[in-house]
Amino acid sequence: MASLRNRLLAALVTASVAVPASGAGGSAGVPAPVPAAVAPLRAATPAALSDELTGRYAAGRAAVLAAERTAAARGHRLRAAALRAMADPSRTFLSFDGRDGGRTVEVFGDLATARRIAVLVPGSDTNLDRYGRLHAGATRLREALGDGSAVIAWAGYRTPGTLSLDVLTPARADEAVPGLRAFVRELRAVKPGARLSLVCHSYGSVVCGRAAPGLDVADIVLMGSPGAGVPDVAAMRTRAVVWAGRGAADWIAGVPHALVELPFVTVGLGADPVSPGFGARVFAAGDGGHSDYLRPGSPALRAVARIVSGEAARDV
Structure with a gap:
């Protein structure tokens, strides 16, 4: 534990040096208007939900266009x-x-009729300037799942920068x-x-791990995880099946796995989810790197699609 504490503190110092170089402006510095409030979904039938979704999608597009006009007017081409x-x-x-780097919730597929739904929760540096990675991954997962499915890219939080102090703590x-x-x-x-799953x-796996208690989902899939913000699956207090996978070339394997309570901050993101002691069901993620889990044809993409569809659970 002392060694882990020292490694985490070293990472904290390194990040504190890197933060000024990486900058705090960037994506978050582009202005955008306050979006109009939207009512929660309430429809009880697929037909009624389809009508309700049409309205929500129209409101979402209007918010995107309003942000586009503001960005163009301020010279952010x-x-x-x-x-x-x-x-x-x-x-x-x-x-x-569109404010503060952006918060988006995008649907891929027909949500009104979907029988299998994956909510894709992304990790650090996911913002409007780098949204293409999330969009591509969600598109591929939806294609792998096939008819009767929907994928929702939930970029609904202020993600930390990869080179930042925030990425070393569960605060975000x-x-x-x-x-x-x-x-x-x-x-x-x-x-x-x-059938609803978190991917x-x-x-993003820290977000899912901290949000897990009591969530009504079938599966929680942790891929390329630095930790889930908890010591083990039991601490997630969930009835969902927790899965974890890590590509052989993923640099995240070298991240220190611990939680250290310092006087004013908690440093570290918890135990390694693919370690035996964590208690997750480990799936084969292939030999890819940190951004390769939803790469076309990858073992990880196939495994995640089987988990979301419920096929993997039948193999256990």
Whole structure:
């Protein structure tokens, strides 16, 4: 434990040096208007839900376009171009907030009729300037799941920067927990019969681990996880099956796995989820790196699709 404490403290010092170089502006510095409030989903039938979703998607597109106009007016041409692409009528956002780097909830597939739903929770540096990675991964997972499925890219929190002090603590994850829990409750209320899973990448697995107690989901999938913010599966207090996988070339394997309580901050993200003592069911993730879990044709993508579909549970 002393060795882990020293490694975590060294990482804290390294990050404190890196933060000024990486900058605190960037994506968060692009202004955007306050989006209009939207009512929670309430429909009880697929037909009624489809109508309700049409309204929500229209409101989401309006929020994207409003952010695009603001970015263009302030001279942020690259952000404005990215937002114009996001405003394509084929894209479906349950919610959108362009402020402070962006918060988005995008649906891939027909949510109204979906029997299998994956909520994809991303990790560090997921913002409007780097949203393409999340969009691509969600698209591939939806394709792998096939008909009768939907994937929801839930970028609904202020993600930490990879080179930042925030990425070394569960603080940003704890900020995200109420929003993720509220979203899962809303989704479960309108899709009571669907198989619902959380698919959590990198720092997103800290969010899922801290949000897990009592969530009505079938599976919680941790991929490329630095830790889930808890010592083990039992501490997640969930009835869901917890899965973990890590690619052979993923640098996250070298992250110190511990939680250290310092006077004003908790440093570290918890035990290694693929270690035997953590208690997760480990799935084969192949030889990919940290950004390769949802790569086309990858073993990890196939494994996650089987978990979300319920096929993997039948093999245990």
